[in-house]
Amino acid sequence: MRRFRAIVIAIAIFANLVVAIPTAKIDDDELADPEYRQSDVRNWYRWTGGLGMDEERFRELALGIMTGWRDAVRLVRAPFQPFFSLVHTNQQWGLFAVVGERKETVVIEVRRNGQWETLYRRLDPEHTWHDDQLKYRRIRGVWDGVKEEPKGTYKRLTVWLAKEIFTEQPDVDRVRVVLERSAMSLPWETVDPTVERRAERYHRRNEVMDDPEQEAR
């Protein structure tokens, strides 16, 4: 038993260390996009002086190293991956690994008696409808970080929100859920007031309440 335990622990420690080797999150589909991770690459370029390369070449090299490193680590992890996949865990602790200079908030607007009004905006004390639900970490995970083309889970969240609103507020006939993105700036920089509205989902009472699955699709 003593020997068996020592062997199992040795393997477990090794497996966890291998899984802990950090790799940058690289989305292969986005590598061709010249804007992908551009802010980080530009900052590193400035800091290293570009290592004698022009910015484009430096970008190719940086992303190439990150992709190659990720593939190599993936290979070493392969024997242990089934266990980690089974229990849905890993040792990658990228907690706030990249904190960007843009912020995004979810906004819910409703049309009541022909007039649009804001029902919810995160951290706005005037518009707090169901704030406890929307800020709950497991729901926040659905709307925070939505990509340019929202996926199904986000779409279904907006349908569910619309259903909740239509059930609670009979005088509302339209619901609009949108993400408002704005830039943050350092204290000595000028604040850019531009707000970009994206990932907008629009729901009509008759469609959502009659056929909730239609909107989800």
Place this chain on the structure above:
Amino acid sequence: MMERLSRWWADWEAFWDEREHPLPVALVRIFLGLCFVYDFAHIWQLGLIEPLFVMAEAGGLSDGFMREDPVWLYRILPPTAWAGHLHHGILLLSAVTFTLGLFTRTSAVTLIAASATFSAIMPYSDRGIDSLARSALCILVFSPAGKTLSLDALIRTGSVFGDGRPEPMWARRLLIGQLVLMYFDAGISKTGITWWPMGHFSALYFALQDPAVAAYDYSSFIRKPFSFFMTQLGAAGTMVYQYTYPLVLLLLWWRRHPERAGRFGRLLVAWRVEYLWIGVGFLFHIILGFSMNLGIFPWAMMSLYPVWLTAGEWERILSFRRWSVAESGT
């Protein structure tokens, strides 16, 4: 060479076979279990069982049934609302029995399986802390965490405190390893420029303005020079703290082998400098718990902290009772 290797292996075996009273891991079981119970009861209280646990076909958010390779649970159960409620009920019930130490190992296995299934159903709602909790559960399931302060102990020995027999202490050591690995990896994963001098150590400043994770609106004062400086201090401190975290292991090793520590090392051991990292971590999580909207993250992290004290040290703290704890190694 072979002789040295076999001596090293014998030391390795002996190290992982050392024993102590299971009090520290039992405390982790209780505190971590309470975080689970709170989290799953909170979902219920917020009315979020249906959106989070039920398949899209029955009004929930998950596409777990419509995927090419459906989540295993929905190969067995139909994608109905009651199946989602059943899943949530199993999670909550196993969290309660795990916390109480009733059928501890079975509860832990159920909790891992149900939580991993939830992660598969709703990957966007599964955060880092859920993954860490499952990692800790994988250790606790084989540990003697249910041997004291548990209903299992009451059933087996007639006392919730158990029979006080020393048990293998490898689980506490692995949980220490898990904490060190998590903090260090969190440090080296911080590749964003805002964590570094070139980005003016502005990561915390920006994070506190992010409506997704900030607990309050700090915009009225965060741009003031003093506030900005404090956030810079926080970001730089976080980096130093996380990068240097493995030193805790060295300090614990020197405590065990003072003869290898040297004069300076012995001084650090005598001053118990490892408590600097542990204390700062504790404070850091308390501040995070109130300033940011991170759910159970800070509290679940702290639920693992009982492993920093040996059973003997816990006995001195919980001195209302004689625990019959023999002094144990670090």
